Amino acid sequence: MIDRDRMTEYVMDLIRIDSPSRREREVALRLKKDMEDIGGRCVFDSVDKKVGGNVGNLIVKIKGNTEGVSPFFLSAHMDTVSPGEGIKPHIVNGVIRSDGTTILGSDDKSGIAIIVEVVRTLKERNIPHGDIEIAFTVCEEIGLLGARYMDCSIFNSKYGVVLDSGSPYHLITKCPSAKRLEFKVYGLEAHAGVCPERGINAIKVASDAISRMRLGRIDFETTANIGIIEGGIATNIVPGYVRVVGEVRSHSEEKLMDQVEHMKRCFVESVAEYKLNLEGKHYSARVEELIEKSYDRMNVSPEAKIVKLLTHAARELGYNVELHASGGGCDANYFNKKGIECVNLGTGMKEIHTPNEYLVLEEFYRAAEIILQTIKLNALNTL
Numbered sequence: 001m002i003d004r005d006r007m008t009e010y011v012m013d014l015i016r017i018d019s020p021s022r023r024e025r026e027v028a029l030r031l032k033k034d035m036e037d038i039g040g041r042c043v044f045d046s047v048d049k050k051v052g053g054n055v056g057n058l059i060v061k062i063k064g065n066t067e068g069v070s071p072f073f074l075s076a077h078m079d080t081v082s083p084g085e086g087i088k089p090h091i092v093n094g095v096i097r098s099d100g101t102t103i104l105g106s107d108d109k110s111g112i113a114i115i116v117e118v119v120r121t122l123k124e125r126n127i128p129h130g131d132i133e134i135a136f137t138v139c140e141e142i143g144l145l146g147a148r149y150m151d152c153s154i155f156n157s158k159y160g161v162v163l164d165s166g167s168p169y170h171l172i173t174k175c176p177s178a179k180r181l182e183f184k185v186y187g188l189e190a191h192a193g194v195c196p197e198r199g200i201n202a203i204k205v206a207s208d209a210i211s212r213m214r215l216g217r218i219d220f221e222t223t224a225n226i227g228i229i230e231g232g233i234a235t236n237i238v239p240g241y242v243r244v245v246g247e248v249r250s251h252s253e254e255k256l257m258d259q260v261e262h263m264k265r266c267f268v269e270s271v272a273e274y275k276l277n278l279e280g281k282h283y284s285a286r287v288e289e290l291i292e293k294s295y296d297r298m299n300v301s302p303e304a305k306i307v308k309l310l311t312h313a314a315r316e317l318g319y320n321v322e323l324h325a326s327g328g329g330c331d332a333n334y335f336n337k338k339g340i341e342c343v344n345l346g347t348g349m350k351e352i353h354t355p356n357e358y359l360v361l362e363e364f365y366r367a368a369e370i371i372l373q374t375i376k377l378n379a380l381n382t383l
């Protein structure tokens with residue numbers, strides 16, 4: 001039922017439109033036009049003002065053609081990571097790739113193209129369906145900002161699907177909570193050659209703290225990372241300041257807090273070991289910390305209606321879709337929090353956020369077939 005050639009061409013078109021985070025306007029206007037052409041009602045929200053972007057989230061509502069069917073929510077994000085400008089997609093052996101100098105941007109243009117193809121098919125073939133509500137979001141890649149600030153009370157849907165992961169045979173129902181940790185370590189500057197003993201090396205203090213830390217995979221559901229370290233001015237100055245930024249993710253709130261506390265403690269302990277007495281004056285290293293929530297976890301029950309609908313629909317098509325936990329957050333984390341029970345289905349995108357990113361066309365088509373079948377099943381009201 002899905003028009004494979006049309007959706008392939010469409011995703012290539014979308015990929016060719018640059019849409020880095022905060023600059024999704026061009027792709028958003030194209031989508032708005034295409035959705036209006038098939039009878040969608042489109043509005044932009046005002047999230048752009050909040051995030052400093054050039055366009056808000058695009059909200060599309062497609063009127064149902066069947067009474068008494070629960071509305072169905074679909075979402076994909078419009079922004080891409082860098083290097084993602086001037087992408088030249090081409091097809092080789094059933095996959096779409098870039099020319100190797102940029103990412104491909106199938107994350108998440110493939111999700112968008114699936115949604116558009118499904119809606120076109122519903123319309124063309126006059127397939128029974130209820131209202132379809134769509135959010136094409138901005139700034140997913142820089143902290144799920146579009147979904148985070150979206151006013152979800154404009155939607156009537158109670159459940160739906162985000163298309164923003166790798167395999168259409170994997171349905172992500174669990175994503176971790178995440179926190180961002182920033183540590184500012186202060187030492188004492190001194191000339192490194194003339195009087196190093198009059199300094200406290202902030203880089204050394206931070207290094208000691210980090211070397212005490214448990215990092216990487218903490219357990220099956222918890223990870224931690226130090227990702228940024230910045231400081232120092234010159235080789236001949238004992239550095240007086242360094243900034244360290246990291247993150248913790250876990251499917252368990254308790255483990256998340258434990259790991260955050262552990263990392264804080266490492267800094268506090270390290271700092272306590274660096275003290276200096278100069279002509280009767282006491283100096284000591286110190287640390288300032290800023291811990292922020294990045295997003296809350298999601299955990300959709302295997303018994304949830306959306307999970308049943310989607311797995312049944314896939315089975316009707318002869319595919320087995322397994323439930324999975326993800327190590328990353330996605331817009332669905334926020335939609336769940338805001339009352340729309342959402343799962344995340346893969347689109348065939350692989351090796352995302354690298355120049356090797358590619359889209360497996362068979363999986364891309366399969367995801368569209370599964371979503372179409374899920375919407376059909378939803379309209380039957382049998383589950």
Ligand SMILES: [Zn+2]
Pocket residue numbers: 077107108140164
């Ligand atoms: Zn994505």
